[in-house]
Amino acid sequence: MARRFTVEGAVVLYQAPLSLIVVVLAVTSPVLRPGLMSNRTFELGFSMILLLLALTVVVPWRELPRGSLLIVPILDFVAIAMVRNGALEKQPALGVLVIFPVLWLMRSSLPTWAALALTFLGSLLVTAWPVMTTFDPSLVQTYLGVLLLPIVMLCIAVTVRVMNLNARARELEIERKDRELNELLRAAIDRERVLTAILNTVDVGLTAVDAQGNTTLTNRQQELFNRLSAGNGDDDRAHVFGVDRVTPLPTDRRPIYRALTGETFADQLIWVGEGHAQRALSTAARPIKDADGGIAGALIACSDVTELVEAVSAKDVFISNISHEFHAPLTSVLGYLELVLEDEHQLPPHLKGYVDVAGRNAERVLHLVADLLSTAGDRVRVHPRPVDLSALIEMSVRSNRLRAKKNGVKLRTEATSPLWTLIDPVRISQVLDNLLSNAIKYSPDGGLVSIRAEETESAISLHVEDRGMGMTEQEAQQVFSRFYRTPGARRAHIDGSGLGLAITKSIVESHGGYIECVSSPGKGSRFTVTLPVNGEVSHMSQGSMEESV
Template sequence: MASRFTINRSVVLCQIPLTVIVVVIGVTAPVLRPGLMSNSTFDLGFSMILLLLALSVVVPWRELPRGSLLVVPILDFVAIALLRAGATETQPALGVLAVFPVLWLMRSSLPTWAALVLTWTGSLLVTAWPLLFSFDPSRMRSYLGILLLPIVMLCIAVTIRVMSLSARARDLEIERKDRELTDLLRAAMDRERVLTAILDTVDVGLTAVDAHGNTTLTNRQQELFNRLATGHDTHRSLYFGADRTTPLPLEKRPIYRALTGQTYADELIWVGEGDAQRALSTAARPIKNADGRIAGALIVCSDVTELVEAVTAKDAFISNISHEFHAPLTSVLGYLELVMEDEHPLPAHLKGYVDVAGRNAERVLHLVADLLSTAGDKVRVHPRPVDLAALIEMCVRSNRLRAQRNKVKLQSDAQDPLWTLIDPLRISQVLDNLVSNAIKYSPGGGVVSIHAEETETCINLHVEDRGMGMTEQEARQVFSRFYRTPAARHADIEGAGLGLAITKSIVESHGGAISCVSSPGKGSRFTVSLPVNGDVSRVPQDSMEESV
């Protein structure tokens, strides 16, 4: 029923313009064209137009064979011919009404040639209707005027068909693009659902924000972190620093830092309060547009509470065990010294045994001291003006005997003097660790060189050997606690893997950095960079005050 109504409505809409014009002419005829409505031919055409409108409404066009409704425009030509013939004297221009059935035919589904034939024939019928009943061969030349309207209508028909085909082509292109957009939208929605499922599955919090800090994307895990960070009051901000109690200022929060262009990783913050407080390892990266301006940021948060607590427990355990070992070892060494200094000398073989016991006790005591040094991430430093070149010279002298035993030649090259603000005891420990390692890991002999130089911003200290060396991956791990390379373990070289971890902690407590470049069988080069004039402003104050 709906389809039938739609088709009938289309037919009526096509027929109404012609009907309205004809009705207006008929209504105004008594005033403007007296006698027009009394013409039987005009009346017949007028009645036929009204009848065709009625048929457009009541005939079930959908139930008739396809193309049946084209009867209406064809009969319109006949009606227009009657109207024109009846009003030739008063309204000869009624023939232009033929444009309405022409429009109908050219917008129909008829083949172009058929529509043009009907257009020509119908238009010619409109102008030639009077000749059907009074043809005079002697007036043949004057009859040529009847071809003007068919020619004009034919031109209009061609123009309409071209425009119709062009519009149809545009419609098809729009439909094609619409289908493509629909498919793309559907695919995008599918991808969004998959992405949402993935983001909600991972245990990492993700947040994407625009340039104004408004959240554009987040996942379920991050929503949990956000609830922790606000508690029961959405206006509160429960962000804290590494000490778990100091509120984190706005300029140090992840989103603010990312929107200012900072890129960082593994920054520890705490969110929440009480027993629900969690440690988050945060990373952020700004998102830039084509112009290079910041258009937003991506922030990633990982819950590392258990890891932080495990590391804290491990450090506490190491510290406690080290303290527990320190007292009895000191006592053992004291009593061994008393035995060695007793007024009654020990037999030679017992003296050797006691000497071995003493050396091993001292070795264990040194190991305990190293464990104490690595129990925390920070060490105590007391910077003061020191000549680094003098420290290097002292280190070379103290390691010369060990170098001779390993057939290693020590070389030092340092600008003299190199005054800077450092902790001499700690930096001496750094030098001793690096030089002793270089000697120890040069079992075949060779040269160990120490070079120091000062630039505008830092003092660079290089310790280089030509020993066994390491792979690139081993060089990245060498500063980790208890790490020893497979080659060192295979060669049975003594060590606990703590010296370089302590060295790194000392250097960083001075606001400096340490790096290693190495190659298997070609040796290693360690570089320590310390700020000029002991710039420890980058070091947290508690790292200078905390006891080991």
């Protein structure tokens, strides 16, 4: 507490208790100790203590050399010696007043040995004052008794110094921890400023929520998205829609709800806002877990992909339109080429080869146009009916056997027969042909291609596996994108447009299923098609027909 006072204030507080006790003795002496104030020695000691108190008040100790104020406790020993000697007969216990200058000395910055020496000498002065002028050999026992108070004060002084050192050590430790905490606090504030600046600089909307869905952190971009979803304020409905831009997104399909249920996802497309201000957001989320593995919150990121979505839509429209424009003249060209080939007698032999080449290239372009038309929409039209899938597999294997033989590839089939399910036979045959032809094509050194089908209560899984050139994990993730071809396929000059697997994925998804690829460079690839069975397929297929282009 003394640290809160000035030097002058601390000096006054050290001297005030001793002065107060002496004043009380003087005031009560006429009643309790008559004649005390008439003692010259007591009066001189009393006056000296009051004078020292006055000096502590008026002297500018801060301007004096350090340690000069210690003259006050040293003179206190002299004053206490006179007060005790003057009241020795009426109040012999006044020697204990030396505790005040002793405490002062032990709390000072003096070296321990110097403070202990002054304590002993000062206490000895107080007790030895009466016998200092005379020496009587018969009073040896009395002379030894004067050492009792100095020894007691010396023990008290040691105890006080030890306690003071411990207290100072604790004080220094507290100050050190306080500095560390202040530095950590400043660092945390600086990091928060940097984080806020970063969050408000990026063009991605970020939101952190707690386990109850309450927002704990957001940035400026997300606030703009939130204002769009809030609408004009006329109603409390959130303007958040699905991919069709019209159907409100159910609460259990919104990013925050999904993340708080433990889902981790990316690229969920939603639309916020209404009218011309509507924006497409690609959302991703990841739950935040506590130390026990429970859901403590979630982090949701939203990116504005409106221009990208509109560009993809425009591209699909362009592909669809240009494909339709190509289809009619190509069909006409093929028709006239067939007419020319029918009149073999009037066609010179050397021209027949030219016409054959033109016909094959025209058919190739027509197939490419058909592929473009198939990929122009998000889904293809399917017409499901009961079909034996094992029979379709056998037909596809038979049609690809000649190509496999040329490449030195062996085909192996593992399928339960019959394997009845509700699918579009034409479209699923296209899936099988695409997967088989790719497996053969990307096995330039031969090997084995296996086709395996298995059925569970809820789904049918179809596996096409080869031991060819394979792909990296990143390439396997992009292989279903339109026009994508792996660098290895381009280096090997393997023919292809990059549309086959995109069409395959679209057909599978139109049946309510999904397709996956697992691959490793130099070890081959495995494509797995999973289709729901019977009634589930029928329901999904009908939805696909309604959404098809």
